[in-house]
Amino acid sequence: MRSVLSFAVVALSGALLLGCSVSASSDVDSSHQHAASPVAAAPDAQAEQKPMDQMAHVGVMAHMPWSRPLAPGANVAAGYAHLMNHSSKDERLVSARAEGVGRVEIHTMSEVDGVMQMRPLDGGLALPVNSMAKLQPGGDHLMFFDVTRSWNEGDSVPVTLVFESGLEVPVQFSVKQGDAAAKDEHQHH
Numbered sequence: 001m002r003s004v005l006s007f008a009v010v011a012l013s014g015a016l017l018l019g020c021s022v023s024a025s026s027d028v029d030s031s032h033q034h035a036a037s038p039v040a041a042a043p044d045a046q047a048e049q050k051p052m053d054q055m056a057h058v059g060v061m062a063h064m065p066w067s068r069p070l071a072p073g074a075n076v077a078a079g080y081a082h083l084m085n086h087s088s089k090d091e092r093l094v095s096a097r098a099e100g101v102g103r104v105e106i107h108t109m110s111e112v113d114g115v116m117q118m119r120p121l122d123g124g125l126a127l128p129v130n131s132m133a134k135l136q137p138g139g140d141h142l143m144f145f146d147v148t149r150s151w152n153e154g155d156s157v158p159v160t161l162v163f164e165s166g167l168e169v170p171v172q173f174s175v176k177q178g179d180a181a182a183k184d185e186h187q188h189h
């Protein structure tokens with residue numbers, strides 16, 4: 001079972017990278033859509049993907065943005081997504097904001113004396129042309145502090161990602177329980 005899961009992850013990564021390379025070879029970004037691509041996956045496979053994955057790969061975008069439900073009494077949440085830069089210039093995520101959230105920080109995880117710790121990512125998160133940055137449990141992530149809005153399973157949280165260039169990218173984070181296989185190493189207590 002584990003090998004099957006691993007293969008699925010590799011296949012997904014390959015698909016995402018393929019999307020990048022196809023986009024890179026396209027001179028007219030605005031005309032590039034997965035649906036119009038001759039190498040697009042079978043219709044059945046497309047239908048099972050989320051709407052976000054059917055959108056044109058244009059500019060800077062976030063795939064599969066999600067966050068776990070807040071525990072009772074908690075007001076801090078982490079946010080995950082795969083950020084992709086299909087634009088023609090390097091970008092750098094420097095901040096984010098969301099209504100009903102006191103502040104958002106960009107965090108990274110590092111091992112200190114055998115213990116995983118998190119800290120703000122100095123200078124933000126680089127997102128060079130044609131690159132993907134994974135915000136994921138145990139790695140870089142967004143941190144939502146002083147959450148006062150609803151943050152339960154099924155909620156969709158509008159977040160604005162702010163880049164150094166001034167670019168702002170609106171993203172809807174889905175609140176859901178994570179995959180059991182993706183164990184959360186990010187603990188605040």
Ligand SMILES: [Cu+2]
Binds near residue numbers: 118141
């Ligand atoms: Cu954190």
